[in-house]
Amino acid sequence: xxxxxxxxxxxxxxxxxxxxxxxxxxxxxxxxxxxxxxxxxxxxxxxxxxxxxxxxxxxxxxxxxxxxxxxxxxxxxxxxxxxxxxxxxxxxxxxxxxxxxxxxxxxxxxxxxxxxxxxxxxxxxxxxxxxxxxxxxxxxxxxxxxxxxxxxxxxxxxxxxxxxxxxxxxxxxxxxxxxxxxxxxxxxxxxxxxxxxxxxxxxxxxxxxxxxxxxxxxxxxxxxxxxxxxxxxxxxxxxxxxxxxxxxxxxxxxxxxxxxxxxxxxxxxxxxxxxxxxxxxxxxxxxxxxxxxxxxxxxxxxxxxxxxxxxxxxxxxxxxxxxxxxxxxxxxxxxxxxxxxxxxxxxxxxxxxxxxxxxxxxxxxxxxxxxxxxxxxxxxxxxxxxxxxxxx
Amino acid sequence: xxxxxxxxxxxxxxxxxxxxxxxxxxxxxxxxxxxxxxxxxxxxxxxxxxxxxxxxxxxxxxxxxxxxxxxxxxxxxxxxxxxxxxxxxxxxxxxxxxxxxxxxxxx
Ligand code: SF4
Ligand code: SF4
Numbered sequence: 001x002x003x004x005x006x007x008x009x010x011x012x013x014x015x016x017x018x019x020x021x022x023x024x025x026x027x028x029x030x031x032x033x034x035x036x037x038x039x040x041x042x043x044x045x046x047x048x049x050x051x052x053x054x055x056x057x058x059x060x061x062x063x064x065x066x067x068x069x070x071x072x073x074x075x076x077x078x079x080x081x082x083x084x085x086x087x088x089x090x091x092x093x094x095x096x097x098x099x100x101x102x103x104x105x106x107x108x109x110x111x112x113x114x115x116x117x118x119x120x121x122x123x124x125x126x127x128x129x130x131x132x133x134x135x136x137x138x139x140x141x142x143x144x145x146x147x148x149x150x151x152x153x154x155x156x157x158x159x160x161x162x163x164x165x166x167x168x169x170x171x172x173x174x175x176x177x178x179x180x181x182x183x184x185x186x187x188x189x190x191x192x193x194x195x196x197x198x199x200x201x202x203x204x205x206x207x208x209x210x211x212x213x214x215x216x217x218x219x220x221x222x223x224x225x226x227x228x229x230x231x232x233x234x235x236x237x238x239x240x241x242x243x244x245x246x247x248x249x250x251x252x253x254x255x256x257x258x259x260x261x262x263x264x265x266x267x268x269x270x271x272x273x274x275x276x277x278x279x280x281x282x283x284x285x286x287x288x289x290x291x292x293x294x295x296x297x298x299x300x301x302x303x304x305x306x307x308x309x310x311x312x313x314x315x316x317x318x319x320x321x322x323x324x325x326x327x328x329x330x331x332x333x334x335x336x337x338x339x340x341x342x343x344x345x346x347x348x349x350x351x352x353x354x355x356x357x358x359x360x361x362x363x364x365x366x367x368x369x370x371x372x373x374x375x376x377x378x379x380x381x382x383x384x385x386x387x388x389x390x391x392x
Numbered sequence: 393x394x395x396x397x398x399x400x401x402x403x404x405x406x407x408x409x410x411x412x413x414x415x416x417x418x419x420x421x422x423x424x425x426x427x428x429x430x431x432x433x434x435x436x437x438x439x440x441x442x443x444x445x446x447x448x449x450x451x452x453x454x455x456x457x458x459x460x461x462x463x464x465x466x467x468x469x470x471x472x473x474x475x476x477x478x479x480x481x482x483x484x485x486x487x488x489x490x491x492x493x494x495x496x497x498x499x
Contacts, residue, residue, distance in 0.1 A: 101411040162411040200414045208417035219404070226406040 004182040011142035011174040014181055015081065015107045015167070016041035018149035020051055021189035024105070025076035025196075028056035028067035032086035033119045034171040035109040039081055061086035065093035065104075072102035073211040075201025077153070080104065083171060084111035087125045091132075097164045098133025098227060100212055103156035104164040106134075107149060110272065110323075111171035112359040120360020121171035123271065123324035127333045133227045135165040135234055136301040138271040140257075142179040145169040147245060147253070148298075150184075153193045154241040161234045162199070163227070170273040170323075172360060184249055192248065235302045242298075256307040257296045260286070264293030266375040267312055269338050270321040271300060274356075274363060278321075281368045292372050303337045309345035312338070317379035318351045319371045321390070325355045331387065352378045356390035367391050421469075425452070429472030432493045435465055439484035446476035446485060 009017075016038045019027070027046075029039040046055045056071075058064045061082050072078045082090060087108055097104055110126050112118040126136065135155055139145035145167065152165040169175050200209045215223055235255065242253030259279050261267060268278045275296040282292040295311045297304055312318055320339075322332030331339060335353035342349065354371060357363045367390055377383035442462045447455040454470035456463050477487040 101414075159411075200410065210415045210417050210419060213415050213419070214423075219401070219409075222404060222406045222409060226409055226411070229406065230411065 004184070006180050006182050008178040009142060009181045010037070010176050010178055011139070011145040011169040012037040012109065012176065013041060014142045014146035014183075015149050015169065016045070017183055018146045018189070019079050019105075019107075020045045021184075021186045022077075022079070022150070022153055022193050023051045023190070024053055024079040024153075026054045026056065026068070026071040026078045027080055028058050028064045028071065028078075029080045030058055030061050030064045030082070030086060032061070032083050034111055034121070034175045035081045035083040035086070035107065037175075038107055038109070042081075061089040062093065065090040065097060068104045068106075069093055069097050069100060069102050072097070072104050072198075073100060073201075074203045075198040077157070077196040078102070078104045079106065079153075081107040081109070083109040084113060084119070084125045088113060088128060091128065094129050094132040094134060094164075096212070098231075099223065101162040101227070101230070102164060103153075103162055105149070105152045105156055106164065106166050107145075108166050108168045109171045109175040110168050116359075118359040119171075121173050121175075121323075122358045122360070123322070123333075124358070126166065126168050127324040127326070129166065130301055130333060133163060133231055134301060135161070135163055135231065135238065135299070137165065137167045137238075137299050138297070139167070139169045139174060140273055140275050140296065140298075142169070142174055142177070143181050143251065144298075145174060146181065146183070147249065147251060150189055150192060151238075151241045151245050151253075153196075154244075155234060155238050157196055158234075158237050158241075159199065161230055161237050163230055163234065168272070173273045188248060192245065232302045235299070235304060238299050238302075253298070255297065255299050255304040256311055257298055258293065258311045260291070260293035261295055261311045261314075262293075263291055263314065265291045265316040265379070266372050267293045267295055267315040267318045268321055268368070268371060269295045269297075269308070269312070269318060269334065271297060271323065271334060274321055274323065274368075277363060277365060277368050281365060281372060285369070285372055290372065300334075300337075303341070305337070305341035305344065308338060309341045309347055312342060312349065313345070313347055315349050317375040318342075318349055319375055319378070320351060320353050321368075321371070322353060322355050323357050325358070335387075350378050350381070350385055352383070352385045353387045354390045355387065361391065363390075424468045426466075426468045426470055429467075429470060430490050431472040431474060432467070432488055432490050433465055433470065433472070433474065433477050434486045434488055434493065435462070436484045436486065439482050441482050441484070443481065445479045445481065449475050449479045451475065
């Protein structure tokens, strides 16, 4: 493993660097806060001749994803990036990209949805895509956003998967904050992702094919089942490439990252950047003798249900922190997945769900500490487990 | 051949289907859309000059042509939109109600 010079970079810079190293054939993208600097940096790479990518400037995200689907069906390796309203505008094409099994890699800088209008971080945008069939990765740090982006290409293009991958980082918190990062050598990344050979490219007149066929009820369900199987079956593939990349770069990869979970009485389950605050609180609580821990799925779709259940099985009470709501549902998105995983595994530990940090609302250490302290009451049944809004 | 044989379509399993909706090219020919038609264009060979305006305008590639000449209508796929009738400058296409056409599907 080579030693690399550390430098300071934002998550967006790191994602752009990963994409530069991969050098995809096509990028069709539209700028939107807080993702803009990814495509802005990438456009500079194109202008400066650092990549061979055909950069397609489009008039909206709807067109961006449409162009990506077309380019991918044609046989190109395709990448893009978006956020928030942009991802929402892509909604139609997200399902088409997954259904047509186009292995597009898209970065998303997770951001709130209007209204009220807000440009800051939460997971409301990506949770709108969770049922589309895309593989979804959540990075905690800028470094992880880089690593996730590199492995995304392998996952997407693997013939056992052939699905688009969304590699996400928390808007502003991870996309814009400077962190200590390292870059692997360009050639190491190029060798890792290899050449892309599409199975059935449209631009091959020796083997003409049709993509995006119409399907009636007699076959539609078969196609949809095939997409579900590909998505669920991607879990070991994500792990395989995650571990393979970890071997190269020396940074660990786990489908579900845990801290102190083995002996923890009180656990917080969360996605993305919030895990850092939770770990910080755990360290302080452990000094007092409170056994606290953190469980953070790094891949959200497919949901690593067995791994999450295994990490939670010894806890006395669990708090699931959701950075998005599912209004009208009993649980916010992540909690619904966690509760389902525990139920299937026969684990009956009480689970308290909190919605937190919406629209970039500050998440002070004291707030997360309160979550852990309140879990004692959740464990002994003196506190109810209905969904709460942290800090309200 | 990418897709399994169409005759065995009923028994396809999800794993038989190539990833995505990839199919052999040109399969839309097997899907006869002519049954949707309520109005039918009827060609009058006498008046026709083979200007091919109808051929250009037909959105369903249902004007049949051979050696650069108009030679009939593909009723298996013609949806009866009437665009060809509207475009014809030589009164060589009439538009009749499907149930009133004497000729039937094979015409
Ligand atoms: S437009 Fe009329 S005249 Fe011209 S080819 Fe068609 S039927 Fe014939
Ligand atoms: S009626 Fe419409 S579909 Fe039929 S031949 Fe004329 S233009 Fe084509």
